[in-house]
Amino acid sequence: MFQINLRGGRGAIYQQLKDEVIRLTGMGVLGPDDQLPSVRSLARELGINPNTVAKAYSQLEQDGITYSVAGRGSFIRGDIVQLREVHRKTLAEFKETVSRAKSLGLTQEELTEAVDEVFSSAGAPPALEEGNGEKSDREKGEDN
Amino acid sequence: MFQINLRGGRGAIYQQLKDEVIRLTGMGVLGPDDQLPSVRSLARELGINPNTVAKAYSQLEQDGITYSVAGRGSFIRGDIVQLREVHRKTLAEFKETVSRAKSLGLTQEELTEAVDEVFSSAGAPPALEEGNGEKSDREKGEDN
DNA sequence: CTAAGTGTACTAGAAAGCTTAATACACTTA
DNA sequence: TAAGTGTATTAAGCTTTCTAGTACACTTAG
Numbered sequence: 001m002f003q004i005n006l007r008g009g010r011g012a013i014y015q016q017l018k019d020e021v022i023r024l025t026g027m028g029v030l031g032p033d034d035q036l037p038s039v040r041s042l043a044r045e046l047g048i049n050p051n052t053v054a055k056a057y058s059q060l061e062q063d064g065i066t067y068s069v070a071g072r073g074s075f076i077r078g079d080i081v082q083l084r085e086v087h088r089k090t091l092a093e094f095k096e097t098v099s100r101a102k103s104l105g106l107t108q109e110e111l112t113e114a115v116d117e118v119f120s121s122a123g124a125p126p127a128l129e130e131g132n133g134e135k136s137d138r139e140k141g142e143d144n
Numbered sequence: 145m146f147q148i149n150l151r152g153g154r155g156a157i158y159q160q161l162k163d164e165v166i167r168l169t170g171m172g173v174l175g176p177d178d179q180l181p182s183v184r185s186l187a188r189e190l191g192i193n194p195n196t197v198a199k200a201y202s203q204l205e206q207d208g209i210t211y212s213v214a215g216r217g218s219f220i221r222g223d224i225v226q227l228r229e230v231h232r233k234t235l236a237e238f239k240e241t242v243s244r245a246k247s248l249g250l251t252q253e254e255l256t257e258a259v260d261e262v263f264s265s266a267g268a269p270p271a272l273e274e275g276n277g278e279k280s281d282r283e284k285g286e287d288n
Numbered sequence: 289c290t291a292a293g294t295g296t297a298c299t300a301g302a303a304a305g306c307t308t309a310a311t312a313c314a315c316t317t318a
Numbered sequence: 319t320a321a322g323t324g325t326a327t328t329a330a331g332c333t334t335t336c337t338a339g340t341a342c343a344c345t346t347a348g
Contacts, residue, residue, distance in 0.1 A: 010240060012306060019247060026249035038323060049308045054325070070324040071316030083249060090248050091258055096154060097241045098262045103163060104234050105170035105227060108263040112256055114235055118242040119252040156335060182294060193337045198296070214295045215345030 001037060004046055013048060017056035022065060022086055025076055032078040036066065039074075145181060148190055157192060161200035166209060166230055169220055176222040180210065183218075 002020045009016050024030040036042075039057060043050040057074050060066045064082035068074040101111060146164045150157060168174040180186075183201060187194040201218050204210045208226035212218040245255060 010244065014306080019244065022249070023247045039325090040322080051309085052307060055306090057324080068324060069316085070314065071322080073316095073323060086248060087250060087254075090245050090250055091254060094241060094245050094250070094255060095258050095262055097238060098259050099267075100154065100163065101234050101238050102262060102267060103167045104230060105166070106231060106234055106238070108259060110231075110235060111238060111259045114239050115242050115252060115255045115259065118239055118246060123243075123246060158335080183296090184293080195338085196336060199335090201295080212295060213345085214343065215293080217294060217345095 002042070002046070006046065006048065014052050014056040014059070017053065018060055018063075018065075021056070021060055022083070025065065026083060030076050032076055034076045036074040036076070146186070146190070150190065150192065158196050158200040158203070161197065162204055162207075165200070165204055166227070169209065170227060174220050176220055178220045180218045180220070 002017065002024075004013065004016050004020060006013060021030065021036065030036075036057065037045070039050050039053045043053045046053075057066065057068060061068050061074070064085060065077060066074050067077055098111060102108075146161065146168075148157065148160050148164060154160070165174065165180065174180075180201065181189070183194050183197045187197045190197075201210065201212060205212050205218070208229060209221060210218050211221055242255060246252075
């Protein structure tokens, strides 16, 4: 279900896990109230420690992406609007990187072209609807 | 001479030092054979450990930005062409960041606009000449 | 030569972040 | 009741970064 580059990928494992969940949510693969793999099962599947998965799930909940219920599991939140906050943070980090690249002498054209290249190489084309009334009947209501 | 955001800035101190030297070199503030502050004097001035400065200088030499001579000091290399390698690495890291941002749902337009914003906010305007024969014998060390 | 300053090298420790490990608890569900 | 769930705790190991102290070979000014 998750494609993770354990060790060797970019950054910490728990961060990659968070990114993957957010990515699948943004792509629509994971929808409101969809259940994530359990902490223990995912840890077993990926060959990592349950604490690492728990850390990712904990931060995902803190970031408003998911909600967790002891005894039941972790689920995608109904109001995907929270992804806006993720976008905001990511964009802020991105600007830091741009600023550093600028200081090191990279030109605006070089960076813009790099952005074009990455987006031309095909990867995650679809998008998310802005005003959606489709909430389906998956609402269980034990949110909060 | 160097403006460093000790602790609190983006990343490790030695990395900030490297970036600063590369930045000043790209801006032309530091030219071929200009001498950098000594490991000990810069460490004292910044209130950090000499080893941290030495680490930065060591990597700058390894990256082809400077050359060091025991007993004399560290100097900017004459062939600034080496900055091309820095640009290459920086651009590669930048693409990684773009790729991650893309996965998290950021659009090409959002990233391009962010690049525009950073470059519009004024910071490092001038550029470096490509084919220069001017090596001059500028400032031989009245610095520090 | 001497003394001061230079880059360089080495060992050691502290601190922070990430991961693993082993339990334990309260909860939900079949 | 039993199994599975999220959550919490404590401990250890690992890596990176920074600090600290010491030492060595070199260059330069006297």
